[in-house]
Amino acid sequence: MITLYGDLRSRAHRVAWMLKELEMPFEHVPTHFLDGSTRTPEYLRINPNGRVPALKDGDLVLFESLAINLYLARKYGGPLAPSDLREDALATQWTLWVLTEIEKPLLLTAANLFLFAEGERNAQEAEAMKRKLGRPFKVLDAHLREQPFLLGDRFTVADLNVSSVMTLVPLSGMTLDEWPALNAWLTQCLERPAAADWKPIRFRIPRPPTPLAMLESFV
Amino acid sequence: MITLYGDLRSRAHRVAWMLKELEMPFEHVPTHFLDGSTRTPEYLRINPNGRVPALKDGDLVLFESLAINLYLARKYGGPLAPSDLREDALATQWTLWVLTEIEKPLLLTAANLFLFAEGERNAQEAEAMKRKLGRPFKVLDAHLREQPFLLGDRFTVADLNVSSVMTLVPLSGMTLDEWPALNAWLTQCLERPAAADWKPIRFRIPRPPTPLAMLESFV
Structure with missing residues (x-):
């Protein structure tokens, strides 16, 4: 059984896309990145980076959305796979x-x-x-x-x-x-x-107030 | 025959390391990124991004140092390969x-x-x-x-x-x-x-003069 963690307004939409292309059933846990849910002790045991998405496939747990997609393609990919x-x-x-x-x-x-x-x-x-x-x-x-x-x-x-x-x-x-x-x-x-x-992704991010804070946010 | 493009003071050192671990002979073309050599028409035909490193293995040409290393490991990797x-x-x-x-x-x-x-x-x-x-x-x-x-x-x-x-x-x-x-x-x-x-990597980069130029350089 595959589990995808992450609200679909996050980078989790990338992995949901791949799973849907492959017509793979999956459990979706919509952990959100703006309300603290990615920093709970429970979630940090799944992804110690405190980010979404993460994917569980049996006992393999992966983070990094695009790496997850390469894995899914290689393992289940049909025409999408290399x-x-x-x-x-x-x-x-x-x-x-x-x-x-x-x-x-x-x-x-x-x-x-x-x-x-x-x-x-x-x-x-x-x-x-x-x-x-x-x-x-x-x-x-x-x-x-x-x-x-x-x-x-x-x-x-x-x-x-x-x-x-x-x-x-x-x-x-x-x-x-x-x-x-x-x-x-x-x-x-x-x-x-x-x-x-x-398509329905909508969120706001506050502008960091100083040039240093801009570097901290975007570098 | 494998060809590695890029002065070893650039990210090309990452690929040279992999090739040396694998004991693979390779031709080294030390294209430098600070003197304009990566922006010549000849080099842009090898890597259209105008960056080093690039690798040629037969008729396969690759850019992105860490992707090159994953390829080399998968193809020639022995114990370094997944x-x-x-x-x-x-x-x-x-x-x-x-x-x-x-x-x-x-x-x-x-x-x-x-x-x-x-x-x-x-x-x-x-x-x-x-x-x-x-x-x-x-x-x-x-x-x-x-x-x-x-x-x-x-x-x-x-x-x-x-x-x-x-x-x-x-x-x-x-x-x-x-x-x-x-x-x-x-x-x-x-x-x-x-x-x-x-180990001998030494170069200087000029500090971009404004907060906007800092973002342009580092984002």
């Missing part, structure tokens, strides 16, 4: 790449477009982060001009992991018109029926 | 975890301890980042009190990946006395003969 070592290497590469290049600058862009309260948004910060994202977006767009999905002709865990980090693009109203292949691919991925849990 | 799906899941988990929790706060700590010029260091920033690192360091220490290595009784790619991101701890003179199991494990990993390329 078919050989080469595909596994590329799926792992793109998964690490989206964390390194996109996740945090995109979060700070989104913060300044809609996660911070209206009076707390800083247009210069949003612009600087969008400029930073231009580099990986261009890489992804060029790659997707050559082939419809990250590993070739079919949707795999690589597409799921990379696009699931990018839900903040449509949520924040950013446009990707400059990168048409990326834009079409992202829409296609995020419109898959199994993906829909990201 | 032995089954469970170990592979955990090696992937710890690899993503060190990127999410440790890499950037540690870089900003190190910047304020030795990578920025002396007059540009900010003790408050270093303290804030060390405070942030306290959380993942505690998780790692608790885990390593239970078992000598991340996956159990032997040194694997999980240990190599996590500890190779943490070379900035000894390089910047941080002490880990609060976390004795982590401290002993890190010393043991980084003292392996194959790891030695990190």
Whole structure:
């Protein structure tokens, strides 16, 4: 039996997407990250990092949403799984790449477009982060001009992991018109029926009050 | 034939370490990241991100240092490789975890301890980042009190990946006395003969002049 911990307005939506693609039944424990539930002694025994999501599959307990998805694909994945070592290497590469290049600058862009309260948004910060994202977006767009999905002709865990980090693009109203292949691919991925849990994500984060606090929150 | 691109004072040292553990011969192209060599049209055909390292193994080209190491372990790994799906899941988990929790706060700590010029260091920033690192360091220490290595009784790619991101701890003179199991494990990993390329790493980065530029550099 598989158990997924984490409210679906958190990064847990990434894992719920994978489980739904695989049509795997799972128990859902909607531990929330804003009300202290991730810091209880009980939860810390499941994930000592005090974060969601976490996944239990028999006696294996995993944290890190995108690592969980790679595991689920490898173990149960059918067409979403890497078919050989080469595909596994590329799926792992793109998964690490989206964390390194996109996740945090995109979060700070989104913060300044809609996660911070209206009076707390800083247009210069949003612009600087969008400029930073231009580099990986261009890489992804060029790659997707050559082939419809990250590993070739079919949707795999690589597409799921990379696009699931990018839900903040449509949520924040950013446009990707400059990168048409990326834009079409992202829409296609995020419109898959199994993906829909990201759509109602709504939360606010308070703007950290000082430059030092900004670094503490976003680095 | 395997080719590794990247000066060993960059993240390429992580991959060189893996190749040396595996006793794999490789061609080394010491593309440097500070002199423009990673942005030439020739290099961008190898890694469109304009970063080092990159690895060529036959006709497979990979970027992202820690993904390259997981690939090398899976393909050529012997005792460093995950032995089954469970170990592979955990090696992937710890690899993503060190990127999410440790890499950037540690870089900003190190910047304020030795990578920025002396007059540009900010003790408050270093303290804030060390405070942030306290959380993942505690998780790692608790885990390593239970078992000598991340996956159990032997040194694997999980240990190599996590500890190779943490070379900035000894390089910047941080002490880990609060976390004795982590401290002993890190010393043991980084003292392996194959790891030695990190030791002569010396470079300076200029302090970005404004809070916005700090976010642009470190987020």
